[in-house]
Amino acid sequence: MRNRIILFIIGFFIWMLLVWSLDIQHAVIGIFVAAMVAFLTGDMFTKRLHYFAHPVRYFWFLYYVPLFIWECAKANIESTYKVIHPDVPIKPGIVKIKTSLKSDAGLTFLANTLTLKPGTMTIDIDRENGFLYVHWADVASQDVEESTRMLSRRFERILARVFE
Amino acid sequence: MNEFMGLSFIMIGLVFDFFGCLGLVRFPDIYNRLHSSIKCVTMGTCSILFGLFLCKGFTPAGIKALLCILFLLLTSPVSAHVLARSAHKSGVKLWEGSVCDKYAEDKEKDAIS
Structure with a gap:
């Protein structure tokens, strides 16, 4: 109710x-x-209503929003650069990254952030094992740990403080 | 002054929208095309809407533009995810220059075990 x-x-x-x-x-x-x-x-x-009463979560969310907008702007510049470059410089591939988030809202925000971040797009989530499948426009590493560190570690820490 | 700022935001948004649509022609396969269209078109449209808010100020049209930015940011990545996932499930191949496809490997492993 x-x-x-x-x-x-x-x-x-x-x-x-x-x-x-x-x-x-x-x-x-x-x-x-x-x-x-x-x-x-x-x-x-959401089932966990007491989260709405924690001011610390709002503070971390306000810290997350400008970071997210900055990443979006960078993604735009990078994508535009790739489009206007004469020989389109991409090296695409689908990599697997690990996540420790469990809640619905946290996973949704992490996937949306990865989609609007430079060069990455979430394709699927494996909730039981905690994996995300990410299409990366220039693959720098195929290792799970390494790509997790490069792509999602920073946002995951903030989102864990907001939604977990 | 506000009008000038708003019009420049609208100009920036139009430029990014144009490059996003150009990416649809230039990139080789569906996943890379989704990359360019989702990133450039989402932020370009958000920029146009923000410019509209700056021009109109706190009027019904301006506030509606702000709310549209919020809904667009929440929904367009989800639509990209659904398009990419359904394309992969229905067997659309990655571009020949692709480096790896862990998703297909894991699906094969699941199918065997």
Whole structure:
């Protein structure tokens, strides 16, 4: 029940941002829509609600966002360079990296970060053994440990502090 | 001033979108094409939307643009992952110049055991 209430509050907040006007008609419609969404999808929402009450997690998330945007910008420059170079300089391959994250949100954020990072794109996740299969545009190492260190170690530490 | 900043963000976004689409033609196989399209087009579109926010300020259109950035950043990597995974599962080969394919090796191992 409590996760439905939190989902209702988040949904209502996003609705009010979307209409961006504080009058009663929009608010009433928003209450109905948010209640319906919360009723239908409440059991897909996170089970560990006490995480919302930890301020340290928000702090680490705020540290993660600028780092992520910086990596995205670098990825753009690098990808543009590869496109306009006369003989496209790529050396692609699918490598395997290890992860210690367990939660759904943590794995999703790690995979999304790897996809928008320079040169890598997540293809599949093996949850039982904790492996990610990553398509890498210029493979520097095929070893599991080595490629883990080069690709995901830095973000994994931050995301473990946010979501685990 | 805000309008100038917004228009320059829109220009940067258009340039990156163009190079992302050029990558679709230049790269050899589906995985590399996804690389270029996902990275350049996601950030290019985010940049266009951010420029729209700077032009419009805190109006309904501006706030909607900010929310679109959030949803785009959350959903477009997932779509790339789904496209790449389904391509690999349905047997699309990697480019001949590819170095290794650990995913196919592991799938073969699973099929044998």
